[in-house]
Amino acid sequence: MVKVVYVGFGIVSQGLAEIILNNNSVLPLVETVEIQTVGILDTKKGSRIDASGINMHDVLLNTKEGDYSLLTDTILDIPKAIQEINADILIEASFTDIKTGQPAISHMESALKSNKHVVTTNKGPFAVAYKQIFNLAALLKKNVVIEGTVMSGTPIINVLNNGLLGSDITAVSGIMNGTSNYIFSKMELGMSYSDALLQAQQLGYAEADPTSDVEGLDTLAKVMILANVVFDEQLIQEDIEVRGISDITLSDVKEASSKNERWKLIGSVWKDNNGKVHGSVSPKLVPINDSLYGISDATNALKITSNILGDTTIVGAGAGKIETGFALYNDIISIVNR
Ligand SMILES: NC(=O)c1ccc[n+]([C@@H]2O[C@H](COP(=O)([O-])OP(=O)(O)OC[C@H]3O[C@@H](n4cnc5c(N)ncnc54)[C@H](OP(=O)(O)O)[C@@H]3O)[C@@H](O)[C@H]2O)c1
Structure with a gap:
C-alpha cells in the first residue's frame, strides 16, 4: 500500500486520480501495490484528511459536476498539514509561481522533512x-520526481x-508551450491573433490569463528547468532573453508561409565553446526541413542535440488533464519501483 496526499486538487490532480481509479489502483510492479489517498489539501476547493483512506470514486463523481462538498475540512496551514499526515508521497499540483517558486517550495520541503517523497508537475520550484530541493532530498534520502514539469506526460x-x-548533450531546443503553437497554427490558416487566442482559451489550452x-x-520556466537537468546550471531569469x-502579425505569418517557413515560439538552452550555459525564449522562423516545422496545434516537441546521436526530436502532448496526470502516475510508479 502506497499512501498519497494531494496538494492542489485541480485539473492535473483529478486527471491522476482518474487514471488510478481506471487502472484499479494496481500498479504494474513486481508486487501489486494499491495507491491509497489519505489527504487532499486545497486552499480554495477544500480539504479532506482520512487516515483510513478517502473514497476517490465518490470525490471524483462529485468534482465532475464542479461540486467540492466532499472536501469538508478547512485547512489553512498546508505545510503543517503535510507534515502531520501519515503518507509516503506528496503529489504537489498547486499553483505555479515562477518568480518565487512558492508556495510549492514550502510544501515540498515540509514533505521531505516529514519523510515523504515528492512527485510534481509544478514548474516554479524547479x-x-x-x-x-534536490539537495535536501538527497540529504534526507527521499525522491523528488518531476517528469510533468516539461511537456507533461x-x-x-x-x-x-x-x-x-x-553522450554529451550540447543543446536542447523546442516548442514547449501549446497555446503559442496553437495560435501560430491557426494564424497560418488566416485567423487573427485574438481569435486564435480566444479559441485556445475555449479549448482549455490557454489560461484565463494567458500572459x-x-x-x-511558461517557456522560460521550462528552459530554466532544462538548464538544471542537462547542464547542472541555475540560470537567472534576468540573464535570459x-x-x-x-x-508577430498575420502578415509576418503569411510572409513566412510564402518562403516555406513557420513561426514557432522556441525555448532553448545550450552550452557555448567556453562551457558557458545560455538560455533564450523567442519566436523563430523554422524552415521546412527542420523537425519542428511540422509540429502543429497544441503539440510540443523538443530537439536534443548530442555528440553521438546528433539531433533527436521528441514529439508529444505538452498539457492536458490525463496527459499531465499520467506524468504523476509514472513518477509514483518509479518511486515505488525504487
Ligand atoms: N494543466 C496542465 O496541463 C499542466 C501541465 C503541466 C504542468 N502543470 C502544472 O501543474 C500544476 C497544477 O495544474 P492544474 O492545471 O491542475 O491547475 P489548477 O486546475 O489551477 O489546480 C491547482 C489547484 O491548486 C489550488 N491551490 C492554489 N494555491 C494553493 C495552495 N497554496 N495550497 C493548496 N492548493 C492551492 C488551486 O485553487 P484555485 O484554483 O481555487 O486557486 C487549484 O484548485 C500547476 O503548477 C501547473 O502549472 C499543469
Missing part, C-alpha cells in the same frame, strides 16, 4: 530552486537523465 526528463547516458503562455514566461509571440 525553475528557481532546483538545487535547493511526454517523457523528457527521463530521456535527458537516463536515455542519453554516455504567461503568450509572453514566453525572453520575447513572446504577441507582436
